[in-house]
Amino acid sequence: MSSLKVLLNDAEKHFGKLSSFYVHHIIPYVKRRSPHTYIAAAVVAFLSYQVYNAVRVPRNLRHIPAVPYWKYMKSALSGEGIDVRAQKVILPVLAKSPNGIYLRPNEFGWTVAIASPAAMKTLFLRTDDYPKHSSFNKNMESLAVRFGGAENIAILNGSVWKKHRTIANPAFHRSMPVRMFGKQCEKMMVAFEKEGDGLVNVDVPKLLQRFTLDVIGLAAFDYNFEALDNPNNEKVTMYNEIIKGTQNPVYFFFPILEKYFLWAFPKRKALHRKMDEMNTIFFSIIDRKRKTLASNKNNIEEVDKDLLTLMLEANEDTENPQHQLSDAELRDNLAVFFLAGHDTTSNTLCFALYYLAANQHVQEKAREEALRILGDGDDIVYPSAQQCSDMKYIYMVMKETLRMDGPAQNTIPRQSSRDTELAGTFIPNGTSLIADMFVMHHDPSVWKDPEAFVPERFAPGGESESKAGQGLSWAPFGSGSRQCIGMNFSLAEQKVALSMLLRKFTWTLPDNSTIKEHIVIGGGVGIIYPEELHLKFTKRF
Incomplete structure (x- = not known):
């Protein structure tokens, strides 16, 4: 088991280096090529990164029930409403949770979702323990963040x-x-x-x-x-x-x-x-x-x-x-x-x-x-x-x-x-x-x-x-x-x-x-x- 952990850690390090090389060297190169070339390269790199980095539940969160990644993402990206996704994907997982807490993907990766009255109250009232996410207002390339801004009452702490x-x-x-x-x-x-x-x-x-x-x-x-x-x-x-x-x-x-x-x-x-x-x-x-x-x-x-x-x-x-x-x-x-x-x-x-x-x-x-x-x-x-x-x-x-x-x-x-x-x-x-x-x-x-x-x-x-x-x-x-x-x-x-x-x-x-x-x-x-x-x-x- 320890050797497997070493291999996984090494793989993560190498993938990080590969991602950095892609951003700083490959992207500038494909920008000079035809649209089909650089779009295809971007899609391949993007999918590789997402498959590796997003699908796996982090080890320190594996004690929490998680929705099936692909099933959840298929619903979210196909145009299904949250009502359909809740019934088909989320509530069956939530039924296995002892306290209304489960895992689902979002823009920051795997996220702990709170769906029970007791835990909900704690999350809202203990603002020092659970402040607004520190990275939410840093992605200024996002249209949503550009509209809402990086300095407003909703996201600051x-x-x-x-x-x-x-x-x-x-x-x-x-x-x-x-x-x-x-x-x-x-x-x-x-x-x-x-x-x-x-x-x-x-x-x-x-x-x-x-x-x-x-x-x-x-x-x-x-x-x-x-x-x-x-x-x-x-x-x-x-x-x-x-x-x-x-x-x-x-x-x-x-x-x-x-x-x-x-x-x-x-x-x-x-x-x-x-x-x-x-x-x-x-x-x-x-x-x-x-x-x-x-x-x-x-x-x-x-x-x-x-x-x-x-x-x-x-x-x-x-x-x-x-x-x-x-x-x-x-x-x-x-x-x-x-x-x-x-x-x-x-x-x-x-x-x-x-x-x-x-x-x-x-x-x-x-x-x-x-x-x-x-x-x-x-x-x-x-x-x-x-x-x-x-x-x-x-x-x-x-x-x-x-x-x-x-x-x-x-x-x-x-x-x-x-x-x-x-x-x-x-x-x-x-x-x-x-x-x-x-x-x-x-x-x-x-x-x-x-x-x-x-x-x-x-x-x-x-x-x-x-x-x-x-x-x-x-x-x-x-x-x-x-x-x-x-x-x-x-x-x-x-x-x-x-x-x-x-x-x-x-x-x-x-x-x-x-x-x-x-x-x-x-x-x-x-x-x-x-x-x-x-x-x-x-x-x-």
Whole structure:
């Protein structure tokens, strides 16, 4: 056995030298050859490296149940949704785990995935033991990292993170423009009737994405993407192409492609050029907003202040320059706000509308609450913040939607800062970890009949409340000090949109719908979204 270890160690050393030689000598050579030659050479080298380095479970993690590598990767790269992968690949392995901990591949190699309430709570609350992964913001060749940035509140740790939190958190919590939500929702409802086939066949994801993009643009820095008024304009197209590109599973699992072989993928390279253009827009907005604030500081009503204005004010009020955020840091945090407030919210609303269409008794019960709070009639009513707080059953619908199809499959990776024990399992120092919320939310050992849509789980005294002492069984936004910064913003926006839609329309699945039994989840990584969703709406007035 010892001689085998020596051979394996020698093989690793030689392979490392071979990889270095390839990067520094072979790549420059094949760049001078025909496209077919260097692409073929890149593919062969890439596959050799991945097969050797990625397939094997590291020796110090072999005590944890692991998903079959090839079966998992086939599912992830074939376009199957996380729901299919969870049922076919993950849950059978998880059933053999004594504590809801298992291994799966991600961009950092084999990663410890947490899918039990007790271990989930520990992971979220012990931030010193499990900080955000130190390498996440270092791969600046990645389109996803270029969009989100390397210096934002979502990925930083320690004192630097606290500096960002001091500026960003108060601004985000002061800004809750529910009236603006209502105005944009009214625009969206008009588009329901006028565009495409009208109310008989509404392309729900397309319209909700436009609604939430306009909302976050206006709320974040008073920038109008005009997605509802002019959906095909250059700003909207560029933004949507970039976001779609960040969710491509190929570049997620194999970051080496963007790091060393971007020249071989012209379409991907074009997306990086669009990212340059998007950055120009971000920085020009920050510059213009700072000048506007300097000339009109005392003339802006509190209710009209967007997130960037509030952050700039907090930045100016910070006496120590070392505690202020640079323009680059402001830009990175605004990008995170976009991720927290656009696709996540639009997709959650899509799933909510689907479940209300598929469960008519739930839709009618939710409508009764909306009419009781907002009143019935043929006028448009914008819900107030207090009225949103009174929407108890609609909130239960939202919470069950977030359990079934929450905005994120899992968290940004964390990394153990020392040798630790998590739910009785040894976690070596430097191990990558993720909180696997989707799998936990669909685990029959955690939730009764997890594939059924039952908002009453979240009623007082319901199933969710009975689990309070077991840890975190519902965690779509994370928990603890690193909880999603956009949670309250998103929840308020959802309540406004759902209540206004319930008041004006009833809706059903079209007669020829292919998703009557089950909605199809898209095959991207990170954000959970419906593959497609068309609904039939009927006006109440």
